[in-house]
Amino acid sequence: MDTQNTTPRWRLRVAEIDSEFDELRLPSGADDGVSQDKEWCDLVVDGQTRRIRFHDYHDVFKVPGLYEHLFYHTLECCSPTRVTRLLADVLLDHRDCPDDLHVLDVGAGNGMVGDELDARGVQKIVGIDIIPEAREATLRDRPGLYHDYLVTDLTNLPERDEETLRKHQFNCLTTVAALGFGDIPPRAFVKALDLIETPGWIAFNIKEDFIHERDASGFCRLIRRLARDEVIQPQAYRRYPHRLSVAGEPLHYVGMVARKLRDVPDDMLECDF
Template identity: 45%
Template sequence: MDTSDYEIILPEIGEQLDQNEEWFMVKHEGQVKKVRSHDYDEIYRIPGLYEDIFYKRLGCVSPKVVCELLNEEIKKKGEQDSALRVFDFGAGNGMVGEIVRKMGCDFLVGVDILPEAKEAAERDRPGVYDDYYVLDMTCLEDEEKRKFEEYNFNTLVTVAALGFDDIPTRAFMNAFNLLKNDAWVAFNIKEKFLSKADSSGYGDVIGKIMDDNLVILQERKYCHRLSVAGEELCYHAIVGKKANNIDDISGIIRAAG
């Protein structure tokens, strides 16, 4: 990868900030800037910065954990020889796509809402995706929906992109509903969103999907990464098979956003 010159300065943070409030300083091209950890557009623009901050310094293991879990389940079911047609939703700069490609897949499409994500994926991991779209899955145009249905995806992977201000539940539902029944679904989510104590409503939607629309084959609790303050961030990696389409959750979605 062509990494440019930059310097990361992690702040001394005494308190535990929520993940979407974390920040660090970046010195790049003569300027020092405060970057929030969810300012993905700014992060993707600098080659190597995303990998450096989240993977090297904060020890993120989620693409590896989620993809390994998926691979294990595929092997257990004896489906390793069947062609995987994978939808990487919230694909970012292609870290997950790269692993899925190495696992072996027939066809791989990435979707992200940010043009900077697509640019970074093409710049840093050329050839990983067969197609990569910048679009908002909360409101798919009819033509886009038709095209996605024609892709005949049999696997949905969404890593480090659910919860907080990232992928809204309706967008996840639309992606999920593109799959045929019995398709593989692999994602991760922060533990707090699965707890009854979560007041955002996000967990209610994910919990309902897990109860009603998925046959869960594996759920693993693990440390997604360290926070900027050095605390372990606990996530669950979940792999299952789609049982049926998600419907009738508009009421919960309204509450969850």
């Protein structure tokens, strides 16, 4: 398996997607200093201009090709490639094979991570997202890539969804560009980890600010506790530029791969971090 030189699958995929917009404009000058979760762009469709906030994913996913052009082409996002490459590297060290993974991809969006896992030989990928537009975009632009794709809320997982998910016997969790910022909260991340069999793998990324001790999102406390209580054993940690901001500055994230060593204790599932 190639762990270094895999061409990002989105580059091939985007050529197949019939983009339904004429122009994408990023703010310039005074407007380009906004925080990451408030960034926006103007989209021109049939001569009409519409403003879209980057984090309004339901709007972004409705427009074929917009997510790829905005985040990957224009802002040079590389996280699905970086995180899956880190996972592949660790698997090699353990003589584990991607073909044997049953992956739960949480915050799957329109399937960019699924594409990268597929390119590395993973046979079974199931997605979860909280908005139906993500699932619809995946079925529209990447049909057949995910074995199953549930729209559900991990902070309040319906029993039926939990049964469906456990039947897949996942041995790997991925979550990319989806933790923090009002997206996936710590409690949902712990629940996702609970859905993975022991032993298993987890591969995720997170903005570096969210793992500083002073951070209030709870992810720093959660990750430390998981490691201290030996629920997970960190295997790889990599700081890298996740993408550019609209002002052209690199936004640094941390990619992590860990081994799940034991089941998540019940009290941790109830905890607010």
